[in-house]
Structures are given as C-alpha cells and as structure tokens.
Amino acid sequence: xxxxxxxxxxxxxxxxxxxxxxxxxxxxxxxxxxxxxxxxxxxxxxxxxxxxxxxxxxxxxxxxxxxxxxxxxxxxxxxxxxxxxxxxxxxxxxxxxxxxxxxxxxxxxxxxxxxxxxxxxxxxxxxxxxxxxxxxxxxxxxxxxxxxxxxxxxxxxxxxxxxxxxxxxxxxxxxxxxxxxxxxxxxxxxxxxxxxxxxxxxxxxxxxxxxxxxxxxxxxxxxx
Numbered sequence: 001x002x003x004x005x006x007x008x009x010x011x012x013x014x015x016x017x018x019x020x021x022x023x024x025x026x027x028x029x030x031x032x033x034x035x036x037x038x039x040x041x042x043x044x045x046x047x048x049x050x051x052x053x054x055x056x057x058x059x060x061x062x063x064x065x066x067x068x069x070x071x072x073x074x075x076x077x078x079x080x081x082x083x084x085x086x087x088x089x090x091x092x093x094x095x096x097x098x099x100x101x102x103x104x105x106x107x108x109x110x111x112x113x114x115x116x117x118x119x120x121x122x123x124x125x126x127x128x129x130x131x132x133x134x135x136x137x138x139x140x141x142x143x144x145x146x147x148x149x150x151x152x153x154x155x156x157x158x159x160x161x162x163x164x165x166x167x168x169x170x171x172x173x174x175x176x177x178x179x180x181x182x183x184x185x186x187x188x189x190x191x192x193x194x195x196x197x198x199x200x201x202x203x204x205x206x207x208x209x210x211x212x213x214x215x216x217x218x219x220x221x222x223x224x
Contacts, residue, residue: 003044003096007189007210010047010099014202017064022200030066039068046070048091051103052078052110056197059103063202071095077110077164078102079135080171089178092188099210100179100188102172103202104165105195111161115140119152135171139163165192166206173208183209 005013020026048071049059059065059072071091073084091097113129114136116122124130143159169192173180182188189210193202 003098005046005098007098007186010097011101011189011191011210013046014063014065014099014101018062018200018202020064021062026061026064028066029064030069035067043068043071043095045091045095045097047099047101048073048088048095048097049101049103050074050078050084050088051101052076052105052108054105054108057103057105057195062195062200071097075132077108077114077133077136078104078168079110079132080168080175085172085176085179088172089176092179092182096187098188100172100190102165102168102190102192103195104161104168104192104205106158106161106197108157108161111136111140111157111164114164115152115155115157115160118144118155122152135167136160136164139167162194162205165194168192169206169208 003010017026046065046069050073051057051059053074053076057074059070059074063070073087073091075081075084088100092100110133113125114133117125117130117133118137118140125133140155140160143163144155147154147156147159169190172190173183179188179190183190186209190208191204191210192206193204195202
C-alpha cells in the first residue's frame, strides 16, 4: 500500500514535533500501551532517520514522536556503509516510508576526529574507528582548501559537518538506484538536517525531492 503521507507532509510533521520539543511543550504521542498493541503486527513509520549515534540525538524525543513513528539507523558520524544503505532501502521498499532524514549535529566527535586526522603528525586511531571516519576526511580537506587555511586548527568543524552532510545525501542517491528512483518518482523525499545541541533545533541544510509546497523539484540547499 502507498504511505498516506507525502514527503512534504512527513517532513512537516517532524518539524512540528521538533518545534514542540524546542518550546518544551512535547505531547509524547504514541507512547502508551494501546499504541504498543497496535504495532504488534505491523509498522508504518512516518519516516526513516539516519543519524549520528551521539547519545544526545535521541530521535523520537527530538521530533516528539513515539513507538512506530521512526525507522532509525545510526552510527558515529552518520557515515554511509553497506548495512546502512541496505537498511534505508528496506525502509523505502518494504515499509514505504515517504521520507529519509539524515541528521547531523554540532560538536560531533566523529567530525572532530576526521579533522584531527588530516594533520601530518596525527596520532594513529584504532583501525576500525579510522575506517569509519575516513569518509569524513574529504569534507575536512575541502573546507580547509576553500577557506585558505593551512593547519588543522584553522578548519571550521561546523562547516565540515555541513559539507559531510551534503556529501552523505549525494552519496546515498548515487549508491542506491532504489532510493534515487523513489525520489524521481515522487514517492520519497530526503532532508539533510543539522541538529544544534544547545537549542534543540533540527534545521534543513539540503533537501532532495521535497519543498515547502510539497512539489517534487531538484536538489535544494539551505533552510526552508
């Protein structure tokens, strides 16, 4: 069956929940025993969220949602990998979610490690950690080059995080024909958003297949 929400409507619902969270007026929907019983046989999430594993990014809390509302996939630094893409494809193909939200955040330890790793004299990291954060390094090098810097200390971590977020959305579209086709057909939208830890806001940095009017345009960057 087709999901009842359009990509734009799903993102609007998440924005409204985030606004309640920021105002400290959460409704805590879908968190009772009745909801638990309703979900025992099937799930129909509003969206899929692919985010950083940081303990401060509790997805359902940030967007004031509940059980069965989000299909969540997370790792440190929200770095794409085979299992991540496969999980997102499952959400689109089987659960028919209308929206993927890629959620980054400020003060990200993975981004910081990638920046520090660009230094010539950087201390080696454990191999599994290095392989995880290596895809963030190109974003750090690009920000350094574009801003005329020469040292790690001159790299703006916030700019690196946003560049990595854009790269993640674009790499997802390039790596998954299933997901890119769903966007082209208007069944799926993607929002790359940045979460601010102190303020609690999740603001869009890049959107694909969705705008505020609910049409299906090409990629758009910046806040909406």
